[in-house]
Amino acid sequence: MPAGLHQILMIEDDVDIRDIAQLALESMGGYQVHAFASGEEALRHVPELAPDLVLLDVMMPGLDGPATLAKLRELPTCAATPVIFMTARASASERKGYLELGAIEVIKKPFDALTLATTVKEIWDRKVIDRDRSASTETPTDSTHSPP
Numbered sequence: 001m002p003a004g005l006h007q008i009l010m011i012e013d014d015v016d017i018r019d020i021a022q023l024a025l026e027s028m029g030g031y032q033v034h035a036f037a038s039g040e041e042a043l044r045h046v047p048e049l050a051p052d053l054v055l056l057d058v059m060m061p062g063l064d065g066p067a068t069l070a071k072l073r074e075l076p077t078c079a080a081t082p083v084i085f086m087t088a089r090a091s092a093s094e095r096k097g098y099l100e101l102g103a104i105e106v107i108k109k110p111f112d113a114l115t116l117a118t119t120v121k122e123i124w125d126r127k128v129i130d131r132d133r134s135a136s137t138e139t140p141t142d143s144t145h146s147p148p
Contacts, residue, residue, distance in 0.1 A: 005124045009051035010035045011042045011068060012086065013060040020113050021055070029117025039068030050077045053124065058087035066101050073102065082128050084120065086111065104128065
C-alpha cells in the first residue's frame with residue numbers, strides 16, 4: 001500500500017503565492033508544508049525532510065523549476081518523489097514538456113486557494129495511488145512458457 005500524503009515540499013519564489021498556498025494546504029488539507037523561496041534554498045534542506053510530494057514553481061530566479069527538478073532527482077530522498085509543477089505557463093505544449101521532465105501534473109496559476117488542497121489530493125490519488133496500486137497488482141509473466 002502506498003504511503004499517504006503528509007509532507008509537502010513547496011518551492012515558490014513569490015512570497016504572496018507561497019504564503020497563500022501554504023496556508024491553504026495546511027489549514028484545509030491538514031498537510032505539513034515546508035515552503036522555500038528558491039530551488040537552492042530547498043535543496044539545502046531536502047535531505048532532512050524526505051517529502052511525500054513536491055510542489056514546484058516553474059519560473060524562478062536562479063535555479064528555475066526544471067533545473068531544480070533535475071537536482072532533486074540526484075538526491076536519494078527525492079529521486080522518486082512525485083512533483084507537481086505550478087505555473088502560469090501551462091499551454092498544452094508547455095504542459096506536455098513538464099510531464100516529459102517527470103512531473104506527475106501541472107497546476108495552472110492563478111489557482112483557487114479554496115480548492116488547492118483538494119486538487120493536490122485528487123492528483124495524488126489519481127497519479128500516485130492508482131500507479132502504485134497498478135504496480136502491486138501486476139503479476140510477473142513467465143516468458144519461457146506459452147499459454148496452453
